[in-house]
Amino acid sequence: MSKQTLSFQAEVAQLLKLVTHSLYSNPDIFLRELVSNASDACDKLRFEGLNHPELYEDAPDLGVRVSFDKAAKTITITDNGIGLSQIEAVEHLGTIAKSGTRDFMAKLSGDQKNDAQLIGQFGVGFYSGFIVADKITVESRRAGLPVAEGVRWSSAGTGDFEVETIERAERGTSVILHLKDDASEYLNTWKLKSIISKYSDHISLPILMRKEEWKEGENDQPGEMVTSDEWETVNQAAALWTRAKKDITQEQYDEFYKQISYDNQSSLASTHNRVEGATEYTQLLYIPAKAPMDLFNRDKAAGVKLYVKRVFIMDDAQALLPVYLRFVKGVVDSSDLPLNVSRELLQESRAVKAIREGCTKRVLSMIEDLAANEPEKFASFYAEFGAVLKEGLGEDFANRERLAKLLRFASSTTDTTSVGLADYKARMKEGQDAIYYITADTQAAGKNSPQLEIFRKKGIEVLLMTDRVDEWALNYLHEFDGTPLQSVAKGAVDLGKLQDEDEKKAAEEAQTQFKPVLDKLKEALKDKASDVRATTRLVDSPACLVVQEGDMSTQLARMLKQAGQAAPEVKPILEINAQHPLVKKLEGSEHFDDLAHILFDQALLAEGGLPDDPAAYVKRVNALLL
Ligand code: ADP
DSSP: OOOEEEEOOHHHHHHHHHHHHHGGGSTTHHHHHHHHHHHHHHHHHHHHHTTOGGGGTTOOOOOEEEEEETTTTEEEEEEOSSOOOHHHHHHHHHSOOOHHHHHHHHHOOSOHHHHHHHHHHSOOGGGGGGGTEEEEEEEEEOTTSOGGGEEEEEEOSSSEEEEEEEOOSSSEEEEEEEEOGGGGGGSOHHHHHHHHHHHSTTOSSOEEEEEEEEEOOSTTOOOEEEEEEEEEEOSOOSOGGGSOGGGOOHHHHHHHHHHHHOOSSOOSEEEEEEEOSSSOEEEEEEEOSSOOTTTTOTTSOOSEEEEETTEEEESOOGGGSOGGGTTOEEEEEESSSOTTOOHHHHHHOHHHHHHHHHHHHHHHHHHHHHHHHOHHHHHHHHHHHHHHHHHHHHHOGGGHHHHHHHOOEEETTEEEEEEOHHHHHHTOOTTOOSEEEEEOSSHHHHHTOGGGHHHHHTTOOOEEEOSTTHHHHHTTOOEETTEEEEETTBSOOOOGGGSOHHHHHHHHHHHHHTHHHHHHHHHHTTTTOSEEEEOSSOSSOSEEEEBOTTSOOHHHHHHHHHTTOOOOOOOOEEEEOTTSHHHHHHTTOTTHHHHHHHHHHHHHHHTTOOOSSHHHHHHHHHHHHO
16 A cells, blocks of 8 residues: 555544643543553454464564653554554544444533543543644554555644555554654653553553663763663553452552543442452452443443453453443453353353352442441432432342342431431331332422321321332332331321321211212212222321322323323322311312312322313312402
């Protein structure tokens, strides 16, 4: 191929502009990104080499060399990994194929400040070289290709790049950065070494730099440091998770987390263990401090990378954790799986099943530990991830009890989301035999809902459930520590021993005395309500709506409809407070029909719903007001 000039894909040009304009505040990261690419290239060679050992040619020892030339003002990062063919150089360095980068591009707003922050959360990869360089040359040969089929790619990072064929004896890639004038501070062994040890210490390959030697000055001239021809390893060259816990600093754990998660803040908690026994593996798992924007997408890529005997296998190994723990980031390195393991195989493997159980237990212990010892961190964890944790009730039966203990809710007597089921139980009234809860759109709607009136009067706490997932999740949690959970909006209230005999008697009497009115109401509302009955649960309100035990709540049905999903038609039951003046007025009223409909629609309004025909409702109310 003779020399060709090609244009960058439009998105690349845009990214380049951003990189050079927004990232100058932390230019050091260019080295991290390029060393990480070099290390990925070696991982790829290792992986392909499993079936094609000839790809190693005559250089089996993989490594990355970082060197600089003061006179030419260049830094060169060379790896002997998989390398790039000519076509790959054009495709991989001229277009953005990676979905992560595409997602990133899609999120850019055009607002410099905002974008600069975003950019920090993503790896920007190869193009970060242009933070410090005004020209980059890449020379490469793909493993296995003849020496004559090397490629040189070069660009000044503006609109286009050049490619041409070159001869290249050694396999792999050299990235040569022609430094900008203001970046000459990087032409310095100490500076480069310190960046490598900060960002790339955990890379499992040796990163090599030329040794420096002290040269004595002659004739009373001062001596100086000169670089020798000898190379030395400047990183730990052991994957972080393979090292002993005691040899790893918190800073190193943090840095590793940031690199695998693209998060720019430290994690909330982490756990690092070597598991021995029937299945052997190492796990290094992190809980992020903040939830990602796509937390509720159950199909989102999993955050745990799978390694087998330190060889990188795949990025989002879903089989390693249940879906409800999809926010966890980290690495699992197994010694039992075959290196050629596929996603399909992962689903079926017994070793993977054991790893998954082990990882789940570890993550739960990590959360339990926060709950027991670090209440502030736990509260912040719960605010970010509490809702997805609840999915576990329906997904992970084996750990249901552990999960139930971790749940927290607001309640009719506590505004913060801090009431655990155990706390609730400890505060239960004498004679109370259920844990009461209500599902509602908002805390305020739940707290002020008419269904709660009798509970408030009797001083009984009711948990307020306002997460979308609550009602679904509670289908799977019928009891906690032997005490049943009971929705106050489903079925008839039975306060059992909490109600005294007089109250029970009054309720029964109301039911019979009031029967003619109830029958008339039933008839008037037969299209709207499945039943009408007198209740003792109301104190101040004239009426409220409830559903049969086992039916979907009106509130969930409403939510599903709003989201455009199919919801079963649930006809609620209208419950009437026989003591209320408005209800007393019903008997013999000439406006019976209007009053009946108003009662029903108001009950709906009180729980955050809307009348089916709002205009008709307004008309009826106005007619009475006149
Ligand atoms: P990525 O996040 O995918 O690494 P980059 O912009 O850093 O994005 O790199 C783009 C692609 O260029 C890589 O996915 C890889 O295919 C190729 N590449 C970059 N550096 C090297 C290298 N040192 N050796 C081989 N391929 C490389």
